[in-house]
Amino acid sequence: MATGLGRKTPRKCGPDSMTRLLEMQGISMGFPGVKALSDVSISLDRGEVLGIVGENGAGKSTLMKILAGVFRPDAGQLHLEGVPFSPRRPKDALDAGIIVIHQELSLIPERSVAENIFLGHLPRGRLGGIRRAALNREASRLLARVGLSVSPRTLVRRLGIAQQQLVEIARALSREARVIVMDEPTATLTTAEQRILFATIATLRNAGVGLVFISHHLEEVFEICDRVTVLRDGAAVETRATKDWTEDALIQAMVNRPIEALFPARHATLGEVLLQVEGLSSAGRFEDVSFELRAGEVVGLGGLIGAGRTEVLKTIYGALPATKGKIHVESRERHIRSPRQALSAGVALVPEDRKGEGLVMPFSLRTNVAMSTLTKVSWLRSILAQGRIDRLAEHAVEDLRIRTPGIRQLVRSLSGGNQQKVVLSRALTTKPRIFLLDEPTRGIDVGAKVEVYRLINALAERGAAILVVSSDMLELLGLCDRVLVMRTGRIAGMVAKADFSQERIMALAALG
Structure with missing residues (x-):
């Protein structure tokens, strides 16, 4: 019970002090044509962090919206500290001390x-x-x-962003939070900011708050969760203590297929130099960057956040101005001053911010896929050929296995992984030979990641040159033939595949 603004006294736990803080039993829910949840049961104890993992579309968001009072289930029961609980609206959940902190x-x-x-x-x-x-x-x-x-x-x-996230947690505490749900809380945080968040989670756990932690980053799940529940296709597959999971077992449970390795093998032969960057600089962003990319090669661009990696990609693509340096595409010097010129030169960018820069969220899938090639799907360069756009979108859905009810589906209603596939398909429609990929798997589930990795491998095997920016160290080591490491706006060094190690890359990123 509150004792002044935001202050609380310990809650009574009922006659049985071992009563679970939260139980969701036999939860089922369907939407027209879709069974979102089928007989899902989870539980949460006081002072526990429960990890919930699964591919996009597995039912995680629907389950949490039922807990938050946004949806009412078709079947099943909720109990809060042993007492039946049936929130009919979000305010009911808030008043009961259940707070959901969304990624946005x-x-x-x-x-x-x-x-x-x-x-x-x-x-x-x-x-x-x-x-x-x-x-x-x-x-x-x-x-x-x-x-x-x-x-x-x-x-x-x-x-x-990290400070704002802590404000959200403070808001939860002002509501006398008993259960806090964190949905992809680290998606936009730096490593240092993640440590602050994890320390705050530890404090909340020690205070007896129950936390549900939803993340696609399995290393985080293993670090901070006490138990992990896997959802797949709307069903709870298995719950184990975190120490009883291995990463391979967790991934296999999520995607329902054996994964011998997270990164599929690639068989590409290196060819001619497709991209040569010499002394490229953009004032106030980075200086004197030089490297080459060959056909069939995947090169990583590593470094800490703020080192200038994204800025290098955007400058090559013409989205940021170059103040000096040269860019050669297929041995021909190119003066790329706009994305349109980059596309004409055979260079495509998949941006880090897919919602802000890669997609037009109120538009349909078909429109987003075609946006970079409108002149190619138009009559007399001005009248859109709707049939061509449909075929382009249908091929994208088939080739990239985009899960969607149809090509006219609004892209904002797709899962994060499928949105990323739309961004990739849009780049593919321009038929580039050089791909600049900025955090291509950020915020998507492990199954979708494997599909993106396979696509990258297939592009390299067909002779494309690919430059990948990633903050995921294992991704760099698993995907790339070599890694260029940036530090404070400069290339600090290069690590060849034979010398790959996380320690070597981090030493270059942190110390130069």
């Missing part, structure tokens, strides 16, 4: 940190005005609990 944060940028923490239950005086002193005092207390040293008066828009 729900803060109001132009409001203060304190106002965001107590949004929906601001302390008010007798005349209806906000009690500012009490608001800021209690917000400061909650910020201290999550380890965030900022003024409660700071506007949220002035905070970094």
Whole structure:
């Protein structure tokens, strides 16, 4: 029970102190033509971190929306501390202390940190005005609990993503959170920011809060979760203590097929130099970058966030200005000053921010696939040939195995992995020989990752040259023939496949 703004006394656990904090039993739910969940049961104890993993579309989001009161299940029961619980709307879940922190944060940028923490239950005086002193005092207390040293008066828009995430957690605590669900919480965080988040999770666990942790990054799941539940095709496949899982067993349970190795073997023969970059610089971003890419070669571009990797790709693609240096494509010097010129030269970019830069979210799948080749699917360069666009989209769905009800489906309704496939298919329609891939598997599940890896291998085997930026060290080591490592805007060194090791790459990235 609350004892003042945001303060709480320990909750009574009922007659049985061993009662589970949360139980979801036999949960089933369907949508028109789709069985989203089938007889799913999970449980959560106080002070436990339960990992939930599965491919996109496995039912994770639907299950959490039922817990949050967004959906009502067709069958099944929920119990909170042994008491039947049936939220009919999100407010019911909030009032019960169940908080879902989504990957896309729900803060109001132009409001203060304190106002965001107590949004929906601001302390008010007798005349209806906000009690500012009490608001800021209690917000400061909650910020201290999550380890965030900022003024409660700071506007949220002035905070970094990791700081905003901690504000979301502070907001959860202001609601006397018993259960906190974190959906892909590290997707946009740096390594240092992840450590802060994990330390906060440890603090919450020690305070008796139950946490559900949803992530595609299995190394994180193994690090912080006590148990892991695998969902596949709307069913709970298996739950084990984390120590009883191996990565191979977890992956196989998620995708329902044996995976001998996460990275399929590639059989490519290196050919001519397709891309040569000499002394390329972009003022204030990076300096004096030089390298070559050969046909059939996959080269990684590693380094810490902020080292200039994305900026190099965007400059080659003409999205950022080059201040000096030369770019040769197939032995011919090219002055690429726009993405259109890059595409004409046979260079395609798959950007890191698929929603902001790779897709037009309100448009359909078919329109997004065709956007880079509109002149090729038009009559007289001005009248769109709808049949050609349909065929282009249908081939993309078939070739990349995009899961969608149809080519006219809005791309924003697709899962993250299928959205990424649409971005890749859009690049493929231009028939480039050089691919610049910026974090090509960020935010997609392991099954979709394997499909992207196979596509990259197939492109290399057909003679394409591929430059991959990735913050996933294992991805660089598993995919690439060699890795260029950037540090503070310069190439710090190159690691050949025969010398691959995480320590060697990290030493170049951190020390030069």
